[in-house]
Structures are given as structure tokens and as C-alpha cells.
Amino acid sequence: EDQVTQSPEALRLQEGESSSLNCSYTVSGLRGLFWYRQDPGKGPEFLFTLYSAGEEKEKERLKATLTKKESFLHITAPKPEDSATYLCAVQASGGSQGNLIFGKGTKLSVKP
């Protein structure tokens, strides 16, 4: 069964304290792995798509990496405005294109 597990469930950081969020997945053929940011009461906001092991993408203080079994979202010198829930999702090559399988997310709090 295709599934996504994110850890930790919650993470509290001080402003400037770098850390990483983990997304472990099992899928029968990976078409793509997606990272989203979600603020309370809002829809997920697209961050990155990764397609193959070894791929990396960066955006401001965020960097996403991908291996054959997991993905990491590295946050460098976070600011309070980075506080949000970060969601990881995979799209299996055997499923319909719209079928993203999401993890439960990591709730990040960054204190000034």
C-alpha cells in the first residue's frame, strides 16, 4: 500500500536555528514528490516537486532533497513567518495524475 509518513509531528525552533523535516514514503513507482506549506484555515501552498533520487530544489530558506525512500525539507535560519504546517505528498506512477497521497504534516513553530 502506498503511504507517506512525516516526522516529527511538531517542531519548535528558535529564530535562526536550522533543522530538517523528514518525509518517508513507500510507493509502487514514484511519479513525483511534492512539498506544500499550509497556514491555518488555508489551502496548501505549493513549494517544490521532486522527480528522481538525488534531485534538490531550493527556495529562499528552504531546500528539498530526495532519495529512493525519503525526502528532507531543510530550513536554514528560519524566521517566525516560516511557522506553518509542512505537507509532503507522493504521486504514484500507477495512480491517476490527481491522486496525491499526503502525510499528516509537520507543524513548525519558529519563536523570535
Place this chain on the structure above:
Amino acid sequence: ETGVTQSPTHLIKTRGQQVTLRCSSQSGHNTVSWYQQALGQGPQFIFQYYREEENGRGNFPPRFSGLQFPNYSSELNVNALELDDSALYLCASSLPGQKNYGYTFGSGTRLTVV
């Protein structure tokens, strides 16, 4: 370019009633997917529409149904509402085949069933 818009933003319904949620896809996106997100959980795939046809469905009963219109907008209909249907309903649009594409989500409709 306009993003994905959903209406209404909030809705309260009574158990057993029917509800229709609406979604306008991002300009140029021809594929729409619907997701259900319970509190503290990740979104769960309900179904997807492409060229006005359903072309993928998650583990949801037939009382969840949908439509896509020629302008790519979409509706989600839920019949015989149950208390467990209370959730944030998200619509996402995409343009398959586009390099480095990502699904664009709307802000959702918060449905409360009492």
C-alpha cells in the same frame, strides 16, 4: 493569473442534507481534483476530473459525486451528509504535462455537519 477559487468559504449543514461546493480552476488548468482534509490530517483524494470526465477516484462512497464544466470549473456534491463529513474540502487544479508542475490548491470550503 488568477488562482483557484472556492465557494462558499464556510457552510453548516444538518445530517442527511445535501451540499454542493464549487471550484474555479486556475487559468489554463484543465484538470481539477477534490480532497477532504479532516482536522489534524493530510488531505485525502476524493476524485479528479479531466475534460468533463471523472478519471480517478479515491476511497469515497458514491454519495460523493462531481461535475466539471466546459470552462474547467467544477462542483463537488455530497448527498445524505454524515457527521464525519465535517472537514475542509479542497479543490486543486493542474495542467498535466507541464514541466515542474505543481497542483494549485484553493483556500477550501469548511463544511460543518450538525
